[in-house]
Amino acid sequence: MHAEAELSLNFEIKGKNFSQAGTISTKIKEILQELGIPMSIIRRTAIAAYEAEMNVVMYADRANLTLCLTPAGITISINDKGPGIEDIKQAMEEGFSTATDEIREMGFGAGMGLPNIKKNSDKMKISSIPGKGTSLDIFFSLSKVSEQ
Amino acid sequence: MSQYLHFIRVDTDKCDGRMQCMRVCPTQAIRVRKNKARIIAEKCIDCGECINACPSNAIIPLTDPFGELTKFRHTVAIPSPALYAQFGHKIMPDKILNGLKKLGFDDAFDLAPSCGEVSFAIQEFLREHKGPKPMISNACPTIVRLIQVKYPSLINHLTPLDIPREIAGREIKKKKSKRYGLEEKEIGTFYITPCPAKMISIKQPAGKQKSYLDGAISISDIYGPLLSAMENVENESYNKSLENLCILGMGWAMVGGICRTLRLKNSLAVSGLTETIKVFDDIEKGKLKHIDYIEAYSCPQGCVGGSLTVENLYISYNKILKIIEALEFQKIKACPDIQKVRKKYAQNYFFKKGKLEPRPLKPLNEDLAIAIKKRKEKEEIYASLPKIDCGACGSPTCMAFAEDVVKGEAKLTDCVIRKCK
Numbered sequence: 001m002h003a004e005a006e007l008s009l010n011f012e013i014k015g016k017n018f019s020q021a022g023t024i025s026t027k028i029k030e031i032l033q034e035l036g037i038p039m040s041i042i043r044r045t046a047i048a049a050y051e052a053e054m055n056v057v058m059y060a061d062r063a064n065l066t067l068c069l070t071p072a073g074i075t076i077s078i079n080d081k082g083p084g085i086e087d088i089k090q091a092m093e094e095g096f097s098t099a100t101d102e103i104r105e106m107g108f109g110a111g112m113g114l115p116n117i118k119k120n121s122d123k124m125k126i127s128s129i130p131g132k133g134t135s136l137d138i139f140f141s142l143s144k145v146s147e148q
Numbered sequence: 149m150s151q152y153l154h155f156i157r158v159d160t161d162k163c164d165g166r167m168q169c170m171r172v173c174p175t176q177a178i179r180v181r182k183n184k185a186r187i188i189a190e191k192c193i194d195c196g197e198c199i200n201a202c203p204s205n206a207i208i209p210l211t212d213p214f215g216e217l218t219k220f221r222h223t224v225a226i227p228s229p230a231l232y233a234q235f236g237h238k239i240m241p242d243k244i245l246n247g248l249k250k251l252g253f254d255d256a257f258d259l260a261p262s263c264g265e266v267s268f269a270i271q272e273f274l275r276e277h278k279g280p281k282p283m284i285s286n287a288c289p290t291i292v293r294l295i296q297v298k299y300p301s302l303i304n305h306l307t308p309l310d311i312p313r314e315i316a317g318r319e320i321k322k323k324k325s326k327r328y329g330l331e332e333k334e335i336g337t338f339y340i341t342p343c344p345a346k347m348i349s350i351k352q353p354a355g356k357q358k359s360y361l362d363g364a365i366s367i368s369d370i371y372g373p374l375l376s377a378m379e380n381v382e383n384e385s386y387n388k389s390l391e392n393l394c395i396l397g398m399g400w401a402m403v404g405g406i407c408r409t410l411r412l413k414n415s416l417a418v419s420g421l422t423e424t425i426k427v428f429d430d431i432e433k434g435k436l437k438h439i440d441y442i443e444a445y446s447c448p449q450g451c452v453g454g455s456l457t458v459e460n461l462y463i464s465y466n467k468i469l470k471i472i473e474a475l476e477f478q479k480i481k482a483c484p485d486i487q488k489v490r491k492k493y494a495q496n497y498f499f500k501k502g503k504l505e506p507r508p509l510k511p512l513n514e515d516l517a518i519a520i521k522k523r524k525e526k527e528e529i530y531a532s533l534p535k536i537d538c539g540a541c542g543s544p545t546c547m548a549f550a551e552d553v554v555k556g557e558a559k560l561t562d563c564v565i566r567k568c569k
Contacts, residue, residue: 005517007524026429033298034551035519036511043301043432050433069523071516116434142516 007031007069013056015082021057025049028067028076035069037142044120045140049076051113052136056080058103060133073122074140084130092118092126154192155210155347156199158185162206169198169207170544174421175297179552180542190509193293194345195421195446196455209344209456212363214370217252220336220362222328224320225253226313227340229260229401230451231367232471233464239378240389240471247378251370253338257320260397261484262312267396267409268489269309269498274413274440282416282431282439283307285406289349290446291424292504296354299428300506310500312400313339313346314353317360339364342454343447355504366456387478395475395482401468403450406443408472415441420448512554526554534565 009031011024029046037045049065056063060082068075085091092114099109118124123139165183177191178198185198185206199207217223225248232241241258248256270285277283286292286306295302317339321332328335339346341364350359399405403419416439418427424444430436447453452468453461475482492498512526513519530550541562543549552558561567 005520007520007527009527022429022433025433029432031523033508034512035516035523036508036514037516039301039506039508046432047434050435069520071520 005071007067009067011065011067013053013060013063013065013078013080015056015059015061015063015080017057021054022050024065025053031067031069032074037074041074041140041142045074045076048117048120048138048140051116052076052078052138054108055113055136056082058099058108059083063133071142073142076138078136079133080135081133084132084134085126085128086130088126088128154187154189154194155344155351156187156192156194156196157208157210158187159206159208160184162204163202164204164206166203167539167542168201168203170542171539172197172201173544174425175294176544176548178544179557180539190507191297193290193297193446194348195290196344197421199344199455209347209366211341211344211347211366211369211456212338214252214365216363217336217338221330221334222254222324223252223336223338224324225249225251225256225338225340225365226259226316226320226361227256228313228342228346228367228451228454229263229398229468230342230454230457230464231340232398233401233452233467234367234371234457234459235375235378237467237470238383238386240384240386242384242389242392243378243381244374246381247374248340248370250377250381251373255324257316258392258394258397259312259316260394260400262316262319263397263400264394264409265484265489265492266309266312266315266498267399267406268484268486269493270307270406270441271410271413272490272493273307273309273498274410277440280305281437282442284431285441285443287311287400287406287443288445288447288451289345289354290343290421291444292349292354293345294421294424294446295428296504296507297509298425299432300508302428302431303504303506305431306504308500309498312397314360314500315498321360336362338362340367340370341365342367342451342457344456345446355500355502357502367454368456368458371458390471390475390478390480391482393471393475393480393482394484395472395480396484398468398472398475401451402465403443403445405450405468407441410441413440414438415443417443419445419450419453421446512551522554526550529553529560532566533563536565538565540564 028049032042060080063080066077094115097109103109121138122141125137128134163184165180170178175191177188245256284305317337321335324335325332339361347364350361353359396409404417407415407417418424449461449465452464512522533546535546537545541549543552
């Protein structure tokens with residue numbers, strides 16, 4: 001009946017722009033709050049979105065982030081232009097990181113980003129072409145939970 | 149949602165719709181409609197920014213008048229340590245407490261030792277704490293409300309310990325009623341407050357049935373009378389005055405005061421709502437798990453920066469700091485006995501009764517599908533707006549205006565810039 005209820009918003013993330021890093025995940029959080037999404041889901045989404053945003057800031061040149069909301073769930077898709085990931089299986093391991101020393105000194109690049117996204121989301125799909133870029137789709141289900 | 153009490157009121161006779169309040173409000177809780185400011189109860193967190201911003205003095209904090217004292221058989225003044233910072237360097241806390249008694253209180257209670265005890269109790273708590281990190285101080289009622297309204301997922305990060313003024317109120321009522329053979333309700337406990345937020349925390353405490361304080365009198369109301377009352381109070385020598393002080397407790401008047409006492413822990417202090425919001429955003433992203441404790445105040449520099457204080461907040465900050473340095477320099481060991489605190493801690497002396505519940509803002513609609521549609525509509529309206537946040541429509545930003553239109557609280561034609569195009 002409410003098949004047409006869909007909200008889709010686009011954001012642009014700039015690589016290496018650390019001063020703006022994290023602003024998009026904050027915006028996403030605020031939108032979810034306006035819609036009355038359960039607190040626990042907002043929290044998971046905010047953490048995953050932040051990690052995904054940071055991955056772009058740290059490694060890629062730029063990316064498009066799309067937030068898509070339906071009564072069934074929240075989908076965040078990020079397509080970046082950047083170095084891509086050589087070995088996705090390895091990148092999903094906790095603690096694996098290709099971060100430079102500078103990035104590590106800032107407290108990032110501990111190799112927890114992708115595992116953390118996987119842990120906090122209900123579904124995650126990642127594909128990459130080395131030398132071109134990475135695509136990441138993260139999904140959070142809203143249909144299972146009817147109450148908080 | 150109108151069940152939330154607020155102790156900030158707009159005097160519509162004085163208000164001439166100059167919108168300064170609307171622009172400074174950190175939670176966008178003010179709208180100006182038909183030339184008058186209106187506070188949205190659900191969004192207000194009682195920070196008091198609007199009181200300071202209003203050029204017409206039309207926003208009034210509702211603290212208790214002095215006359216309230218006559219309702220009680222025995223009255224006790226419990227000043228916030230921020231009161232000590234309002235007077236020059238030569239006027240020490242003991243003189244101020246004596247001045248309060250001259251003003252008509254039967255007794256005046258120095259809150260600093262209670263603050264010191266709670267500092268130790270926080271230390272004890274953090275030592276055993278296995279739950280979420282960082283823990284956040286609940287000393288500032290505005291911060292507690294900010295978390296309830298805008299950061300509901302951080303609610304279990306607030307320390308479960310009660311605040312010093314409440315513990316002091318509880319103990320004073322217990323002791324005095326025994327001593328004078330009175331009922332606890334006949335003992336009037338009055339907090340001398342640097343901000344209107346404490347008033348709400350007394351009349352409508354978050355997560356607790358009832359406050360142990362009976363009222364709050366603002367520092368700005370009591371300042372003049374107190375200054376005259378102190379004229380005839382004898383001065384103790386500076387050193388003698390210092391010896392009566394609690395170094396740990398004095399720090400509660402300013403930002404960083406609690407953190408100073410948690411040296412073994414990794415703590416962080418922040419003040420001012422804009423800065424606090426940045427820190428809370430980082431906690432939500434999971435960035436601050438290495439921090440044990442966060443001290444946060446809505447007012448810049450902590451309670452000395454409260455909207456109901458008199459002295460310039462940097463000068464009062466300096467006074468508190470100087471007293472603490474003097475105590476440190478002279479090696480005056482002005483702290484509560486940690487063994488006693490540990491014993492009380494084990495007896496649950498410091499823990500708060502009741503559970504704090506979040507009070508998230510009402511969603512655009514209870515039905516998610518309708519809410520999504522409305523949010524989409526809001527985005528479309530926003531796209532058609534000038535995005536200069538001029539505020540002429542009476543909403544603080546173009547985004548807030550778009551939301552007001554979607555909710556039916558404003559009309560698209562209220563945007564004058566859009567009309568001109």
